[in-house]
Amino acid sequence: MGKAFSKPKALSDTMTHYCPGCTHGIVHRLIAEVIDELGIQGRTVGIAPVGCAVLAYNYFNCDFQEAAHGRAPAMATGIKRVRPDLIVFTYQGDGDLASIGMGEIIHAANRGEKFTTIFINNAIYGMTGGQMAPTTMPGQRASTAPMGRNTDLTGMPIRMANLLSQLVTSSYITRQAVLKPQQVNKTKKAIKKAFEYQIEGKCFSFVEVISTCPTNWGLTPLDALKWAEETMVPYYELGDFKTPE
């Protein structure tokens, strides 16, 4: 009998720096499995964000660029325009994509740039130590919202998948989660579909993934999964928001 389970080729042997219970590791693995299955490792270029996943380039085994905060979609645009044959993906968190990088993601999506964005939404800034993000839930405590997010002063959490799906340009926009095994399987299917649309040169593809941050939420990994399921998922509705014509 052959090996039943092994590490994808597109993942490196490096030990990650992610906290116990963090879901980045799951999403990294899903992306790597998809890269392997599609046989695109040798022509894939990833773009790491600023935030916890800035060191993602240490964990993937393919060409990688590291962007400034929020600018990954502009870099991906640059690569994809000069080298349409390459497979390009950005991996971005919510502070990176939904706050400082809002302009870059909207315009890249609206131009229909043929790259893939994996958007990790864990409702907080992780790397800088738990500050409020545009995706932080109402009343959720953060180091810059010690009494909980006050929506009178800071507005409601931004639903990126909903927002991007309003653009008229054709695209694949979906929101998934990695809080339960069946969600993980669905997320992998969505990531694969996103890369396939890119390979076909069809459209911009965007996979938002509801994730956890036990450390900055001040919860155990299991409680974090439960909190995300009960608090985030009802607001951040899962499913496909848009598929290309």
Added chain:
Amino acid sequence: MAKVLMKGNEAIAEAAIRAGCINYFAYPITPQSEVAEYMVKRLPEEGGVFLQGESEVAVGYMIFGAAAAGARVMTTSSSPGISLMGEAISYIAAANCPAVFVNIMRGGPGLGGILPSQADYLQATKGGGHGDYHILVMAPDGVQEAVEMTMQAFTLAEKYRGPVMVLGDGLIGQMMEPVEFPENLATKASNKDDWATNGMDTRKSKKRNLVKSLFLDPTELNNNNLALKAKYAQMKQEEIRFEIYNADGDYKVLITSFGTMSRVCRTAIDLLKEEGIEVAMLRPKTVFPFPEQAVYDAATKESCKAVISIEMNMGQMVEDVERCVKGQRPVEFYGECGGDIPSPEKIIKIIKALI
């Protein structure tokens, strides 16, 4: 090749194409939007990439992404736009990627004005963005030199694997002059396999490439910055370019000036010569690296009693001139900004007052 009459901005665009750059990203800003308007027509003929980005911030990173993927790439902008690109320029310098930036300067600070200015000298030569870096900066004095420097910029960017800037001003961008495009300045292909993120399949080694500027380990960061410093030292050895004008005689005054302003100074020097007054000029063509020794040598010639830096700003290059003259001669300054270029008559009056 025969000379053609061209507007500076259009000549810069054509020069880039002739040098072998067919990838251009930009955001409109006066007084250089004609570069984009020219490129959008010419690049499809060359099978190249034209993209108008949503902001100068984004354009900076389109340039970074494309350059890091191994493409030869350029953007053009003007002062406020270059400020916004400053973030990307810092990252590109840190990550060792070749890219060409053209700044057709307008007045500042703030929104300033749209008339010619040299107010971004310090920004261009001392870094401009955050962190410890420089970029190689060339300052043309007219359309022909803008063409040549733009063409050379790509070779230099690839030689040093870093950003190179052509620092013009609104006058150079807007005026028409006869130009020719030297055929020997086309950029030769360089091997980027060791570093470009253009897909592991493209390399024999199959080793993955990584373009980054984050070095959390203090020793690694220090080493990266030492490597950058070594590049700047090499530039000082190999790339310093300047013009020295009317320096054969016993001049009493040395003018330092660059770009458009130096053309007016040249006229003033010629007129003073007719009156029997000898004045020389040292014009840096590379403002980084700066012609340090040449400025010192010209300033300390026995006949020379004073140095004056004449610029279209409130006193910027004069700081470098003072640094290089090392207190051996008095260093004066005259500058105007706002868009009015000082006339030869005004310069003559100022020089006479110095003698």
